[in-house]
Amino acid sequence: xxxxxxxxxxxxxxxxxxxxxxxxxxxxxxxxxxxxxxxxxxxxxxxxxxxxxxxxxxxxxxxxxxxxxxxxxxxxxxxxxxxxxxxxxxxxxxxxxxxxxxxxxxxxxxxxxxxxxxxxxxxxxxxxxxxxxxxxxxxxxxxxxxxxxxxxxxxxxxxxxxxxxxxxxxxxxx
Amino acid sequence: xxxxxxxxxxxxxxxxxxxxxxxxxxxxxxxxxxxxxxxxxxxxxxxxxxxxxxxxxxxxxxxxxxxxxxxxxxxxxxxxxxxxxxxxxx
Numbered sequence: 732x733x734x735x736x737x738x739x740x741x742x743x744x745x746x747x748x749x750x751x752x753x754x755x756x757x758x759x760x761x762x763x764x765x766x767x768x769x770x771x772x773x774x775x776x777x778x779x780x781x782x783x784x785x786x787x788x789x790x791x792x793x794x795x796x797x798x799x800x801x802x803x804x805x806x807x808x809x810x811x812x813x814x815x816x817x818x819x820x821x822x823x824x825x826x827x828x829x830x831x832x833x834x835x836x837x838x839x840x841x842x843x844x845x846x847x848x849x850x851x852x853x854x855x856x857x858x859x860x861x862x863x864x865x866x867x868x869x870x871x872x873x874x875x876x877x878x879x880x881x882x883x884x885x886x887x888x889x890x891x892x893x894x895x896x897x898x899x900x901x902x903x904x905x
Numbered sequence: 906x907x908x909x910x911x912x913x914x915x916x917x918x919x920x921x922x923x924x925x926x927x928x929x930x931x932x933x934x935x936x937x938x939x940x941x942x943x944x945x946x947x948x949x950x951x952x953x954x955x956x957x958x959x960x961x962x963x964x965x966x967x968x969x970x971x972x973x974x975x976x977x978x979x980x981x982x983x984x985x986x987x988x989x990x991x992x993x994x995x
Contacts, residue, residue, distance in 0.1 A: 774962045814976060817980055821983060822962075825984075
């Protein structure tokens with residue numbers, strides 16, 4: 732029977748202070764919350780990635796951005812777990828698919844500086860009847876001018892047939 | 906990195922994994938990788954729904970948590986579907 736106060740029984744192993752041990756310790760403590768939060772963020776991001784404006788995706792359209800789309804899933808697989816890395820890789824591929832598609836960059840919202848589309852603040856406190864009925868309180872008008880063009884019919888055959896039908900109807904005979 | 910056990914927990918689990926893997930392989934071969942077979946019109950219409958995209962991504966994560974092979978096959982099917990939809994929609 733050994734004494735409990737003997738130096739051999741109460742010997743505490745030396746603490747591993749290496750960087751790998753610190754990372755492993757942090758990962759073991761924060762494993763569950765970090766995984767759940769990462770998965771939720773990834774799923775929400777992937778859900779609305781289709782609606783993401785093209786201008787924001789252009790940040791990934793360079794060498795560093797495309798490299799990040801490979802490196803981030805790898806880091807998630809290493810530090811979280813394998814399914815999280817797979818989910819991140821799928822979302823990265825979705826971003827790639829949108830980047831590969833040639834979509835025009837369209838500026839959204841109010842565009843200032845344009846001669847046609849200028850933002851005008853509503854200074855008149857009296858609202859229109861429609862605004863009162865619908866409960867709207869607009870603070871600005873994105874554009875109060877509309878450019879219209881006359882309709883053009885480039886098809887000569889359609890134009891002639893339409894004129895013929897008009898002539899026949901005015902004549903009263905077919 | 907977490908080390909996953911590839912062994913199923915029982916005969917029912919093994920059968921369900923096998924059925925899911927075979928179904929997903931069949932779907933990927935016949936529908937995903939074949940350019941001649943378009944996706945069903947219901948799936949094309951559902952692409953605009955955020956709930957549908959949420960369910961697809963959740964299926965990848967749940968499938969990968971269940972079985973790595975099921976997760977990989979699900980991810981492949983979803984990637985092929987999403988890339989196709991991104992190209993044809995809008």
